[in-house]
Amino acid sequence: MNAVLLMLMGLGAMAAGYFVYSKFICEKIFKVDPNFVTPAHEMQDGIDYVPTNKYVLWGHHFTSVAGAAPIIGPAIAVIWGWVPAFLWVVFGTIFFAGVHDAGAIWASNRNKAKSIGAVTGDVIGERARSIFMVVIFLVLLMVNAVFAVVIAKQLINFPSATLPVWGAIVVALIIGQLIYRRLINLLVVSIVGVAALYALIYIGPSLPLALPETLGPLSDNQSWIILLFVYAAIASLLPVWMLLQPRDYINGIQLFIGLGLLYGAVLLGAPDIVAPAFNTDVPEGTPSIVPLLFVTIACGAISGFHGLVSSGTTSKQLDKEPDVRFVGYFGAIGEGSLALAAIIAATAGFATLADWQAVYHAFGQGGVSAFIKGGANILESGIGMDETMAQTLLTVMVVLFAGTTMDTGLRLQRYIFQEWGSIYNLNWMQNGAVATLLAVGTCLLLAFGAGGDGSGGMLIWPLFGTTNQLLAGLTLLVITVMLVKLGRPMWYTLAPLIFLLVMTTMGLLIQLKGFYDKQDWFLFTLDLVVLIAAIVISLECSATLSRSLKARKTAAEND
Numbered sequence: 120m121n122a123v124l125l126m127l128m129g130l131g132a133m134a135a136g137y138f139v140y141s142k143f144i145c146e147k148i149f150k151v152d153p154n155f156v157t158p159a160h161e162m163q164d165g166i167d168y169v170p171t172n173k174y175v176l177w178g179h180h181f182t183s184v185a186g187a188a189p190i191i192g193p194a195i196a197v198i199w200g201w202v203p204a205f206l207w208v209v210f211g212t213i214f215f216a217g218v219h220d221a222g223a224i225w226a227s228n229r230n231k232a233k234s235i236g237a238v239t240g241d242v243i244g245e246r247a248r249s250i251f252m253v254v255i256f257l258v259l260l261m262v263n264a265v266f267a268v269v270i271a272k273q274l275i276n277f278p279s280a281t282l283p284v285w286g287a288i289v290v291a292l293i294i295g296q297l298i299y300r301r302l303i304n305l306l307v308v309s310i311v312g313v314a315a316l317y318a319l320i321y322i323g324p325s326l327p328l329a330l331p332e333t334l335g336p337l338s339d340n341q342s343w344i345i346l347l348f349v350y351a352a353i354a355s356l357l358p359v360w361m362l363l364q365p366r367d368y369i370n371g372i373q374l375f376i377g378l379g380l381l382y383g384a385v386l387l388g389a390p391d392i393v394a395p396a397f398n399t400d401v402p403e404g405t406p407s408i409v410p411l412l413f414v415t416i417a418c419g420a421i422s423g424f425h426g427l428v429s430s431g432t433t434s435k436q437l438d439k440e441p442d443v444r445f446v447g448y449f450g451a452i453g454e455g456s457l458a459l460a461a462i463i464a465a466t467a468g469f470a471t472l473a474d475w476q477a478v479y480h481a482f483g484q485g486g487v488s489a490f491i492k493g494g495a496n497i498l499e500s501g502i503g504m505d506e507t508m509a510q511t512l513l514t515v516m517v518v519l520f521a522g523t524t525m526d527t528g529l530r531l532q533r534y535i536f537q538e539w540g541s542i543y544n545l546n547w548m549q550n551g552a553v554a555t556l557l558a559v560g561t562c563l564l565l566a567f568g569a570g571g572d573g574s575g576g577m578l579i580w581p582l583f584g585t586t587n588q589l590l591a592g593l594t595l596l597v598i599t600v601m602l603v604k605l606g607r608p609m610w611y612t613l614a615p616l617i618f619l620l621v622m623t624t625m626g627l628l629i630q631l632k633g634f635y636d637k638q639d640w641f642l643f644t645l646d647l648v649v650l651i652a653a654i655v656i657s658l659e660c661s662a663t664l665s666r667s668l669k670a671r672k673t674a675a676e677n678d
Contacts, residue, residue, distance in 0.1 A: 468493020
């Protein structure tokens, strides 16, 4: 099959989802109200609560959720064939991710911009909230610790990307001032910012920068990870308008330009997909496609981390409630388009089936490297871009989005510590600097305490897929309870949450057996904790849902 047809079918379906399905969901189910006073206005503080232009906010939301995961997951999952990966990305984006992301922003917006964990306490109960926030903390710990490892690895492997990656921070700081001080209109700022970023990408291959292999007692990998957390800690304490918003906004535009180049190269080069549609000859040890496909591809189809961003930072910057549709649902469409590009790069970016099989010789192979190398081959053959330049461009895309996700993730982790401080009356924990130190400390403890070389976060990464999808299902469960209490249709959120909880529970059970067989008692215990948490929260939500349905039925009978 030609990649052009796959691209047109995928993008066409997602466009239809945005123009038709998202309009129905936001107007008829969530009933967004243009007159509702959002927390960004009601609680405006110039730091976290800042009413924001919907295009700028979309850039923040999209780039915060579109880290390396929508590339890694699809580029690994094609080992089962490109058809299952394609279908899950397209239909997951339309009926799962868009509803989940927009719904989480809406739910938080209607509850003083609280995180989805805190909203659980208001909607379900205190016990569900306490357990839910532990699951949230684990997801953030995994994301922050692992993405630091991913970024460090790419900066070591592709030193030509170092200058544009760090230079983008300076560009963002300047743009933040220009936008906030209203010195230049948004269009001019956008053009100048993107031009500066691409100038850095152009210069990057001519000026590769790398840390020494050893810097005192630290390796280059360890040094990069520490530097990344120092930066993320500072960034998480700065007002959102100063760095987070402008960096995410420019990165969002940069991604769409990068995707435009990649999709344009597909159109011009028209490469054939060499990978099998359904791979019946999977390598030995490859797990069953059900349920593992649905947890391997999380970001790009649906991801619980999106609910954390939606209710953690995005909802605090929402100017008008109808912006939920553009920021949340269209943000999911943007990530779906990135996942689709990853599928195409990882299946049509190879010359022959044998070349593809040489990479996908075991489950877990492919990922970022397959996307960068396959995508670079498509750019080179389609539009004649130099291979080194193409690899630099795609590496910068991956690293910048992993970095913005890490920025937002650490800020969210800080919020979690501050919320715990508020819940348990620990005033010292509510201090922003203290909460940030706790967030960074736990990440570094995991990174260096379990593995020594800074990659300890990879230790619990096998649980990310299942824990992340569990979080997405539980977020949909909270939204469903809110809809029932408001007397609105619930099946548009209930159907996807049931599917997710079933797949996630199956995945957790399969992993539990695998950890037991390997006698990996740390991961076995952690898996068991997550599984028990899922069961308890589901029971609590089911009980609340049942009571709400009975109350609604009684009210209808009395009318």
